[in-house]
Amino acid sequence: MASEVTKKRQYGDLERKSIFDNEFLPHLDAMYNFAYRLTFDQDDAKDLVQDTFMKAYRFINSFEKGTNAKAWLYRILKNSFINDFRKKSKEPGKVDYQEVENFYNSDNVDESKTVDLRIDTVKDMMGDEVTNALNALAVDFRTVIILCDLEGFTYEEMAKILDIPIGTVRSRLHRARNLLKEKLKSYANSMGYK
Amino acid sequence: MSDTSEKKESNGCTEFKKCLEILHLMLDNEASDEQEQYLNSHIEACMYCFEQYEVEKQIRELLKVKLANQVVPSGLAQSIRTKVFQSA
Numbered sequence: 410m411a412s413e414v415t416k417k418r419q420y421g422d423l424e425r426k427s428i429f430d431n432e433f434l435p436h437l438d439a440m441y442n443f444a445y446r447l448t449f450d451q452d453d454a455k456d457l458v459q460d461t462f463m464k465a466y467r468f469i470n471s472f473e474k475g476t477n478a479k480a481w482l483y484r485i486l487k488n489s490f491i492n493d494f495r496k497k498s499k500e501p502g503k504v505d506y507q508e509v510e511n512f513y514n515s516d517n518v519d520e521s522k523t524v525d526l527r528i529d530t531v532k533d534m535m536g537d538e539v540t541n542a543l544n545a546l547a548v549d550f551r552t553v554i555i556l557c558d559l560e561g562f563t564y565e566e567m568a569k570i571l572d573i574p575i576g577t578v579r580s581r582l583h584r585a586r587n588l589l590k591e592k593l594k595s596y597a598n599s600m601g602y603k
Numbered sequence: 604m605s606d607t608s609e610k611k612e613s614n615g616c617t618e619f620k621k622c623l624e625i626l627h628l629m630l631d632n633e634a635s636d637e638q639e640q641y642l643n644s645h646i647e648a649c650m651y652c653f654e655q656y657e658v659e660k661q662i663r664e665l666l667k668v669k670l671a672n673q674v675v676p677s678g679l680a681q682s683i684r685t686k687v688f689q690s691a
């Protein structure tokens with residue numbers, strides 16, 4: 410008999426499949442895109458997503474039906490990326506983890522600094538410039554912008570996904586956005602925008 | 604980026620640090636009503652902060668609208684489903 414005291418869930422087989430189909434799978438496209446933005450490789454993205462869904466199913470009893478599946482899945486994906494991808498990576502140079510670790514130390518930002526970018530410059534920008542600028546960021550910074558601005562997660566959800574305090578979410582976002590603006594500014598300059 | 608002359612950068616806005624912080628919170632839908640009220644009235648008077656706000660807003664729009672999305676390989680959902688249900 411299920412004990413209310415321990416709250417230990419044990420979904421039946423049909424229930425597990427139903428949760429998987431109805432609450433997990435709908436996020437596939439978004440997760441694939443996220444995985445691609447982390448790895449820049451279609452096959453790696455596919456593996457990462459598959460790995461994530463395998464883990465999600467294996468640990469499905471930790472998931473409370475009807476709650477925020479997206480954040481839960483993204484957390485697994487992010488952890489898989491950090492843990493498994495690092496081990497399996499055949500091209501260590503492809504993703505610079507040293508860069509990532511360096512940046513973990515640079516979360517103490519001066520919040521009054523910002524990059525001087527004019528609205529005229531930004532208004533004329535196209536998809537390529539933005540995509541390139543975003544992809545040029547170190548993975549940690551790219552990640553927070555993707556989670557916040559593309560996926561619409563709240564700071565609290567991001568804190569859970571990334572396993573960092575909310576204060577760090579904010580400061581990392583601040584720094585990431587400044588870096589993004591720097592990239593955009595240098596593209597603009599190289600293109601001869603005013 | 605070791606410039607510490609904040610006042611010069613802020614172009615005369617004495618509360619720039621506070622504005623910038625609230626600006627980001629607002630655009631991220633994480634600001635309190637009080638903070639939103641503060642910034643909304645501030646940018647009516649402060650051109651510099653207004654421009655910063657517009658720039659940040661525009662960048663978020665660019666990201667949402669113009670960032671290319673990958674085409675998800677067809678059959679991926681089904682193949683994942685099959686593999687997952689076969690395991691345990």
